Amino acid sequence: MRPQKIDDTALLIRLMDVFRSKGYEGSSLNDLAASAGLKKASLYHRFPGGKEEIAAAVLAYTTTWGEAHVGAILRDTTIPARQRLENVLENIDALYVQGTKGCILKALSMDTGIPSLGNLIEITMNTWVEGFSQLAEDIGFTPTEATQKAVQTLINIQGALIITKGLNDTIIFKNTLQNIKNLYYPTT
Amino acid sequence: MRPQKIDDTALLIRLMDVFRSKGYEGSSLNDLAASAGLKKASLYHRFPGGKEEIAAAVLAYTTTWGEAHVGAILRDTTIPARQRLENVLENIDALYVQGTKGCILKALSMDTGIPSLGNLIEITMNTWVEGFSQLAEDIGFTPTEATQKAVQTLINIQGALIITKGLNDTIIFKNTLQNIKNLYYPTT
DNA sequence: GTCTATAGCTAGATAGAC
């Protein structure tokens, strides 16, 4: 076998970067190939299903990443709850590069006529909600409160990404990550 | 002059609906024309600059709408502050059709290579921030607190729209509009 | 596994009749 020019994980990360900045329809196969450092035909060798399979693979990778770097950490009772939250927020800060990059779930959530993408988005969001809910319950909130806080956490992250980009002010994202701590550990 | 099949405002609303559901690149001129009830060439008569001018016109309409239905109301000191907030939240609920439709500012905020769109997005967001800031100051918060609450209000709205769609649960949007009231009139 | 070359199609945009 001829060696791969780029391994699967690095490839998916580069492809994700195109989708989350340009959206599904805005990302041409030429854009994707250029970012991957491959030619279009090579992308079809890796993803025979074409653009739709690439998007699905990127979303599946995002689900796996979220489970490992958000969900699993938030549920890890061997770590103090407060430390779990700190670690996860650092991972989120890195994922979105301090608010300068958008979310792939948002970018692929426009109407594309490909229902399977919506299902993968819902699965990933639920992983995050369940993780933050578990954290809140471990801190002592009721299940109802915990779910509300988890949903509010996702709202804050997604909303902050949009407003940060719209107003071109990364302090908004930075402050939002800080404010999320106050949801779970109120200061007043 | 031959009469218009559709007046400017109704036309812009129909065009906005396409953009906010499919995004800029995902909305073809055939899509836009079909939604408008016109042929492609007729759209070029109305908007000689083509798709880019259509998007700019839709954003300009959004700016005007926001100034009239959000900004101006929030700054209208002849109305009690609490009533201003109620009225604006009702307008926002209608704009997003109870959370079932996305935001045009989000839909057009992907990287398209058209910088002017970003400027129009920033202008509109600032109109909203200034309106909610003024409301908060009228209620008695300091300018710093007021700006924070205004930004958090926009974060909540935009974030709720994304999570509502992602999890396919309109209760999230409904609850978020309620929670915005608590930002300005804390219950605890 | 990656590449060049190309097929088939749809996109955005224009010309000109009515």
Place this chain on the structure above:
DNA sequence: GTCTATCTAGCTATAGAC
């Protein structure tokens, strides 16, 4: 002002050499 017809460029996707 709206329409039909058409142009060119770029799109997704495929065939086949290396």
